[in-house]
Amino acid sequence: MAQVPSAIRTLAVLRILAASAEPLEAAAVAQRLGIPRSSTYHLLNAMIAEGFVAYLPEEQRYGLGVAAFEIGSAYLRQGPLVRLARTVLHRLVDQVQEIAQLGVLHGADTLYLLKEQPRHHATLVTDVGVRLPAQLTASGRSMLCRLSPAQVRATLPWPLADRSGTGPATLTELRRVLSADARRGWSYEHGQVTPGFTTIAAAAFDHTGRPAASVGVTFRSGDRPEATWPDLAAHVQRAASELTRRLSGHSPPGTHLTSGPEGGRQ
DSSP states (O other): OOOOHHHHHHHHHHHHHHHSSSOBOHHHHHHHHTSOHHHHHHHHHHHHHTTSEEEETTTTEEEEOHHHHHHHHHHHHHOHHHHHHHHHHHHHHHHHOSEEEEEEEETTEEEEEEEEOOTTOOOOSOOTTOEEEGGGSHHHHHHHTTSOHHHHHHHSOSSOOOSSSOSOOSHHHHHHHHHHHHHHTOEEEESSSSTTEEEEEEEEEOTTSOEEEEEEEEEEGGGSOGGGHHHHHHHHHHHHHHHHHHTTOOOOTTOSOOOOOOSSOO
16 A cells, blocks of 8 residues: 555644643654654644644644544544444353443543443443442553553542542552552452452553553352452453454553462452
8 A cells, every 4th residue: 555654644743742741842743753843844734724733822832623622522422442342342241151341541430331241140330331430440440550650640539539448548559459450461359349249350452552441340259269360350351452453452561461369359
């Protein structure tokens, strides 16, 4: 397929601006693109004319424009993440015969977008559309543990929300939990969301290697001894890997390592 340099550069500008925590100077954009500053100005001005870039004259910086926001909103309206995940969750339910859920980080919360379950299974508090404090859920932790400490601090409110008195109460405790989750490759919570139920979750990633969503399985705590959790986690991790592939994403190194819980109950 023939290369289209201008189109590739346009998409690169969108990615650069989207990845930045604040608007950028043209020089910074040019440096990251690896092209002359004059060419960068021409590209930015064309994107301003189409609404994809906004120029902030007081700061002499560039940020994403309204058209970029509209495309992002259209992505959410069309629900491709849910569409891509539905088959993955169906297959996971068939394999493990437990409730499977799709979650995303929404601010400081885990937002549940999709739930699939076997017939005659108990209904849980984690239904579609429900939001729960991210640090209390296995789904939320599986994504939080793939963020930097600074990102975790900026994402969560302090003091941390609590439901049952058993979740991490301090930043030090949360860091210990997330560090163990990252080493293990999957997260779990035991009765912190719904008494008598345990959830195991693993993250799926986007094209930048950032956590885009989580795949989780919830089961009655008494039905599965702790020694069997790594086997169940392996199914969850494979489902998360499949969703990552469907999202054209890639996992950070060492993500899909399966081992037992560390450091006791979380």
